[in-house]
Amino acid sequence: MTGGAGYIGAHVVRVLTRAGHDVVVADSLATGRAARIGAAPLLRVDLASAGAVEPLTRFLEDHRVDAVIHLAALKRADESVDQPARYYAQNLGALTTVLLAMRSAGVRDIVLSSSAAVYGEPTTDLVPESHDTRPLTPYGATKLGCEDLLGWSAAAGDVRAVSLRYFNVAGAGWPDLGDDGTTNLVSILVDRVLRGTPPEIFGDDYPTADGTCVRDYVHVLDLAEAHVAALERLRTSGVPHEVFNVGTGAGTSVREVVDRLEQTVDRPLGAVVRPRRTGDSASVVGAVDAFQRATGWRARRTLQDMLVSALEARRATAGVD
Numbered sequence: 001m002t003g004g005a006g007y008i009g010a011h012v013v014r015v016l017t018r019a020g021h022d023v024v025v026a027d028s029l030a031t032g033r034a035a036r037i038g039a040a041p042l043l044r045v046d047l048a049s050a051g052a053v054e055p056l057t058r059f060l061e062d063h064r065v066d067a068v069i070h071l072a073a074l075k076r077a078d079e080s081v082d083q084p085a086r087y088y089a090q091n092l093g094a095l096t097t098v099l100l101a102m103r104s105a106g107v108r109d110i111v112l113s114s115s116a117a118v119y120g121e122p123t124t125d126l127v128p129e130s131h132d133t134r135p136l137t138p139y140g141a142t143k144l145g146c147e148d149l150l151g152w153s154a155a156a157g158d159v160r161a162v163s164l165r166y167f168n169v170a171g172a173g174w175p176d177l178g179d180d181g182t183t184n185l186v187s188i189l190v191d192r193v194l195r196g197t198p199p200e201i202f203g204d205d206y207p208t209a210d211g212t213c214v215r216d217y218v219h220v221l222d223l224a225e226a227h228v229a230a231l232e233r234l235r236t237s238g239v240p241h242e243v244f245n246v247g248t249g250a251g252t253s254v255r256e257v258v259d260r261l262e263q264t265v266d267r268p269l270g271a272v273v274r275p276r277r278t279g280d281s282a283s284v285v286g287a288v289d290a291f292q293r294a295t296g297w298r299a300r301r302t303l304q305d306m307l308v309s310a311l312e313a314r315r316a317t318a319g320v321d
Contacts, residue, residue, distance in 0.1 A: 048090045
């Protein structure tokens with residue numbers, strides 16, 4: 001697995017290990033932590049760097065890897081607007097390295113961490129995989145580019161692939177694997193609550209019920225379990241490349257998330273409204289029935305589960321009572 005020492009990746013590593021799989025990890029540790037992956041063998045490598053193909057190939061061969069889950073990528077949409085070349089170089093470069101190493105090592109199966117950011121500004125309440133893909137940020141464009149690269153590689157017979165378009169990931173399966181960054185709404189809100197800083201809402205004039213952005217929030221543990229289901233799908237479907245949404249199929253506004261968090265901590269948070277940010281869509285909620293039909297997987301955990309587990313994890317790592 002690439003990116004296995006990160007927030008999402010570490011959950012996937014633990015779920016796969018508990019399901020009886022042998023897991024090895026390739027990670028630069030730029031944002032990940034080696035302690036998260038336990039006893040899993042680690043190759044520390046920047047996959048987008050020159051010369052990364054050879055060590056990754058040896059790593060795949062030495063550990064007799066038979067499938068790859070590729071999560072390693074830069075993932076901040078706002079940052080990508082300011083640094084588009086860096087995002088293209090890192091995200092497409094890393095996948096290129098992985099595919100070249102897989103071909104050299106004779107590994108065919110790959111699950112790609114993609115994103116709902118590929119859709120841009122959806123024109124339907126529920127977004128199916130067949131919806132037009134018009135990313136609003138370089139981040140979303142690089143994820144779509146990775147899907148395209150996988151599609152061409154599958155057509156060439158090099159790989160069998162599943163691309164999982166994640167929606168908004170939150171929560172923690174275990175306190176030691178909590179998100180210690182502040183790059184998504186729930187982690188930002190939890191950080192501000194524990195620091196006693198008012199939450200910020202970016203835009204309250206969107207064409208939604210309460211004027212704030214609506215998103216589909218999925219628990220990180222549900223998402224990790226989706227990767228196990230995707231691996232099984234690869235081994236049984238015979239389809240060269242499939243693309244699936246992974247979410248709950250239900251939307252929640254930013255204001256509703258803030259309100260729910262206020263109820264959870266039992267105090268007002270005094271949210272402050274700021275101007276809209278570049279690249280934010282009004283509403284992105286996934287139609288998730290295709291992946292459910294294909295694999296039997298279904299998101300089981302609630303927004304409340306996400307908020308409570310995220311709070312517990314951040315308090316545990318920060319030493320807050």
